Amino acid sequence: MKRILFILCTLYIVPLSLWADEVVFKAQAPSQVIVGRPFQMTYTVNQRSRDLRAPEFTDFDVLSGPYTSTSSSTSFVNGRRTSSFEQTYTYMLMAKREGTFTIGPATIKVSGEQVQSNGVRITVLPEDQQTSSQGGSQSNQNTQSNQSSQSSASSENLFVRTIVSKTRVHEQEALLLTYKLYYAGVDVAQMTNNIKFPEYTGFLKQDIEQNEIQTELEHYNGRNYQTAVLHQTVLYPQHSGDITIDPAYFEFVLRVQTRQQVRSIFDDFFGTYTNVTKGVKAPGATIHVAALPGGKPAGFSGGVGKFSFTPSISQTEVQANEAVTIKIDISGAGNMKLLKTPAIDWPEGFEPYDPKVTNNFKTTTSGVSGTKSIEYLAIPRSAGEYTIPSIAFSYFDIDEKAYRTLRSPEYTIHVKRGAGSAAGSAVSGEEGNEGAVYYAQKEDIKQLGTDIRYIDTKQPKATGSSRSFVISYQYLWLWYVIPLLIAVVLLIVLRKQIREAADITRIRYKRANKVAQKRLKAASAALKANNKDLFYEEIERAAWTYLSDRLSIPTADLNKENITTILRRKGVSDELVKEVTDVLSTAEFARYAPATDHAMDDLFEATTRLINHLEDQKL
Amino acid sequence: MKKIKIRLFLAALVWSTMTFAQTAFDTANAAYADGRYAEAAEGYKALLAQTPDATVYYNLGNAQFKQGELAQAILNYERALRLRPNYPEAKYNLAFAQSRITDNIAEQDFFLSVWARAVRNSLQENTWFILSIGLFVLGLAGLLLFLLGRELWVRKTAFHVAWTALLFSLIAGLNGGSLHQRDTLRNEAVITQGVVNAKSSPDRSGTDLFTIHEGTKVTIRESLGEWCNIRVGNNEGWIRENNLERI
Numbered sequence: 001m002k003r004i005l006f007i008l009c010t011l012y013i014v015p016l017s018l019w020a021d022e023v024v025f026k027a028q029a030p031s032q033v034i035v036g037r038p039f040q041m042t043y044t045v046n047q048r049s050r051d052l053r054a055p056e057f058t059d060f061d062v063l064s065g066p067y068t069s070t071s072s073s074t075s076f077v078n079g080r081r082t083s084s085f086e087q088t089y090t091y092m093l094m095a096k097r098e099g100t101f102t103i104g105p106a107t108i109k110v111s112g113e114q115v116q117s118n119g120v121r122i123t124v125l126p127e128d129q130q131t132s133s134q135g136g137s138q139s140n141q142n143t144q145s146n147q148s149s150q151s152s153a154s155s156e157n158l159f160v161r162t163i164v165s166k167t168r169v170h171e172q173e174a175l176l177l178t179y180k181l182y183y184a185g186v187d188v189a190q191m192t193n194n195i196k197f198p199e200y201t202g203f204l205k206q207d208i209e210q211n212e213i214q215t216e217l218e219h220y221n222g223r224n225y226q227t228a229v230l231h232q233t234v235l236y237p238q239h240s241g242d243i244t245i246d247p248a249y250f251e252f253v254l255r256v257q258t259r260q261q262v263r264s265i266f267d268d269f270f271g272t273y274t275n276v277t278k279g280v281k282a283p284g285a286t287i288h289v290a291a292l293p294g295g296k297p298a299g300f301s302g303g304v305g306k307f308s309f310t311p312s313i314s315q316t317e318v319q320a321n322e323a324v325t326i327k328i329d330i331s332g333a334g335n336m337k338l339l340k341t342p343a344i345d346w347p348e349g350f351e352p353y354d355p356k357v358t359n360n361f362k363t364t365t366s367g368v369s370g371t372k373s374i375e376y377l378a379i380p381r382s383a384g385e386y387t388i389p390s391i392a393f394s395y396f397d398i399d400e401k402a403y404r405t406l407r408s409p410e411y412t413i414h415v416k417r418g419a420g421s422a423a424g425s426a427v428s429g430e431e432g433n434e435g436a437v438y439y440a441q442k443e444d445i446k447q448l449g450t451d452i453r454y455i456d457t458k459q460p461k462a463t464g465s466s467r468s469f470v471i472s473y474q475y476l477w478l479w480y481v482i483p484l485l486i487a488v489v490l491l492i493v494l495r496k497q498i499r500e501a502a503d504i505t506r507i508r509y510k511r512a513n514k515v516a517q518k519r520l521k522a523a524s525a526a527l528k529a530n531n532k533d534l535f536y537e538e539i540e541r542a543a544w545t546y547l548s549d550r551l552s553i554p555t556a557d558l559n560k561e562n563i564t565t566i567l568r569r570k571g572v573s574d575e576l577v578k579e580v581t582d583v584l585s586t587a588e589f590a591r592y593a594p595a596t597d598h599a600m601d602d603l604f605e606a607t608t609r610l611i612n613h614l615e616d617q618k619l
Numbered sequence: 620m621k622k623i624k625i626r627l628f629l630a631a632l633v634w635s636t637m638t639f640a641q642t643a644f645d646t647a648n649a650a651y652a653d654g655r656y657a658e659a660a661e662g663y664k665a666l667l668a669q670t671p672d673a674t675v676y677y678n679l680g681n682a683q684f685k686q687g688e689l690a691q692a693i694l695n696y697e698r699a700l701r702l703r704p705n706y707p708e709a710k711y712n713l714a715f716a717q718s719r720i721t722d723n724i725a726e727q728d729f730f731l732s733v734w735a736r737a738v739r740n741s742l743q744e745n746t747w748f749i750l751s752i753g754l755f756v757l758g759l760a761g762l763l764l765f766l767l768g769r770e771l772w773v774r775k776t777a778f779h780v781a782w783t784a785l786l787f788s789l790i791a792g793l794n795g796g797s798l799h800q801r802d803t804l805r806n807e808a809v810i811t812q813g814v815v816n817a818k819s820s821p822d823r824s825g826t827d828l829f830t831i832h833e834g835t836k837v838t839i840r841e842s843l844g845e846w847c848n849i850r851v852g853n854n855e856g857w858i859r860e861n862n863l864e865r866i
Contacts, residue, residue, distance in 0.1 A: 452684050452685075452711075452712040452715050452716070453711055455651050455678040456677055456678055457648050459645075460672040460675060473744075473748075473799050476748060479748075483759055484759065487760075491767070495766075
C-alpha cells in the first residue's frame, strides 16, 4: 500500500521535478578571497528542497543571505526530453582575518531526507598593502587610482614569473619550470600565439599538457594578483654545472578603457574599450646542477629517480626451440625516458631476440612517472641446464642520494630435448626408416673472454735433488779437454795398431807364394806316398792360405763368396775367378769322396797352375 | 728395537719437512682459489725465499696479476721461464700480461737475431752445456772413425757426422755461454714504477728523453751509482735503479 502511494507521489512530482534520481548538493565558494572583500558562497541542489542548515561561519561575517533562487529548463533534443532543475542558496560573506579556513558541510532536506553538501576550503589573503595604508575612507580614491593605472599596464601590475621548483639539483633530477602570469588592475583578455620559449639547452624537457588556463588569486609582494599558470615543463639537466635558462617572451591582449571625452550617453554606457597587445618578458633562471657522485655501479646507465623493479620469467622448464620470455617492469618516477634497457647475458646456446619495450609514462608536475616493461625473448637451441645470470638495474636514488642496484634472481632453465628435434626428425620422417639421421650443426668454439691461465697446482719436485747433473761453468773447459785428450790418445794407440796390423799383412802377402809352394811340396810328397788324407788337407790349406794372405782376408772372414767379391773388385777376369772356385770346390769335394789317383794328380796340377796364374796377376 | 725407533723417527722427520713444504704450497693455492690473492702471494714469496722454483714463481705471478700488480707479475713470469724455459702456461700468461701494459715496444732487431735469441732462451744454460759436450764427444768419435776407418763409406759418413756434431756443439756451447752471461750480469729488468722518464745523463737535471711505463722489459747496459743506462727498443737513457727490478 505504502509502495503504491510512493509511486503515485512520484508520478505527480515527475513533471515538476526531473528524472534525475540522484540528489546533488554542492557548496561553492572561491578558493581564494581577500580580507574585507565580500564574496559569494552558494549552495546548489538539483531537486526541490527545503530547510537549509548552513554551518557556522565562524571565521567569516555573514553580510546577507541566504537568497534563494530556482531555475529549471526543459529541452527536447531529437525527441528526447531533458530537463534540469536547480535551486540556489546564496550567502554574502566577508573574511575577518587571513589564513586558510574550512567551511563545514551544510545539510538540506530533499523529499524528507537529509542530504549533506561538501565542505569548502577557503584561503584568505591579506589586503593589498597599498589599500591598507590608505585606509578604508579613501577606498573610493583608491579605485580611481587603480583605474588610472589600467591604461599603462606597468611591469608591476602585469608580469610573468619564472618559477623553478628547485635551483640545486643533481644531474638527471627532475625540476619543474612554471611560467605564471600575475596581473592586477588590468584586464587580460587573452594570450596571443606569439610566445617564445627558451631553448632549454642542457636540459631534456617534457611539457605538461594543460587543458585550460584557470585564474586564481594570489598574494604576492604585498599585493593580491590574479594569477594563471601559462606553461609548465619538467626539465632534466643533462650535465653538471650552472645551466642558465634564457628568458621567455609572452604576449597578451589587454582590454583598455579609452580615456576619451564622453561624447554621449551611449558611449558611456557601452564603454570605450580598445584591445592593446602587450609583450611581457619572463626572466631567466640559473640552475646549479651537481654531478652524480662517483662510485657508479657497473650496471648504471643514467637512471635518476626512484624506481622499483619486478622481474618475472615465463617458464623454467622448456623444450629446445621453445621460447623463454623474461619480463622486467621498471616502475617509478624519474628520467624514465632515458632509462636504458638492462642487458641480459644469455648463456651460449640461447638465441636472443631484441627486447620488446613498452612504455607507459605520464608527465606530471613531479616528473615523469609510469612503467617501462621490457620483454626479453630467447630461444634455447640445445638441451641442458642453463643459468641466466641475475639482471642488474642500477639507478641513482634521488631521495637517499646514493646509487642503488636492483637485481633479479638467477634463473635456472631446464631445457629438455625437443620432441621435434629440428632437422633430424624431418629427415627421418622423409626417409621413413627407423635409423633416424641427426644432423648436428657444427660450430666453432667461441672465445667469450680472455684471462690468464690458472695457477699450477702440481707440487714442485722435491728440492735439492732436482738438478742432479749440473755442469759448473768454472770447470766447463775440462768437459771439452778431457774427451779431446782421450780422443788423441785413442787415435795414437789405434794408429799404431793399425800400422802393425798392416805390417803383418804385408809380410803375409810377400810370403804367400813361398808358403804355398811349401804346402804344394808337402802335398806332392803325400801324393807319392799315396797318403790321400794328407794330400787333400795340404792342397786345401795351400789354396786357402794363399788366398787369405794374398787378399789380406782375416781367416774368420774366409769363404768362397768373400773371395770372389774381392777378386772381382780387384779386376780379376771371370775365367780366373771360376778357376779359383773350381779348385776350392774340387778340393773340398774330393776330400770326402772316394777318389782316384788320376783325380789327385789333376787337382795338384790345377792348384799349382792357379797359384801361378794368381801370382802373375800381381794382386 | 731401538734402531727401528730411530729409523721411524728419522722417516717421520723427513716426511714432516716434506709435508710442510707441501702444505705451505697447498695453503697458498687454496688462498688463490678463494680469491685471497694477497695472502696467496705472501705464501708463494715465503716458499721462494727457501728455494726458487718455476712453478712457485708462476703462481706468484698469477696472484700478483689478479691483484693488478702487472709489473711484478711480468717479472715473476720471466723468472719462472728462466728456471723452466719450456713452460707454456708461463709463456701464455706473460704474453697476456704484456698485452695489458702501456708501452708497445716493437722489436727493432734483425729477424735472425730475434730468432736466435728465441732459440737460446728455449733451453736452460745447463742443458745447452750438456748438449754441447755430448755433441763434442760425438764429433770426436766421428773424427776418429774418419781417420781410422778402413771402408770408404764409413769414413765418408763419419766425416759428415763429425763436422755437423762439432758445429752444433759450438752453437750449443755459445748459447749456453750467452745464457750464463745473461744470468750472471742480470742485465734484463722490468720497470716497476708507473711512469718513468728516462734522462739523457745520470742525474736529476738531465733532459727527459722518453717515457716508459710499468711492466716494460728493458736491457741494462751500464750501471753508475744508483743510475742505470737502459735500452728499450731503439731508445737509450738513464733511469734510477729503484724504478726497475732485475729479472
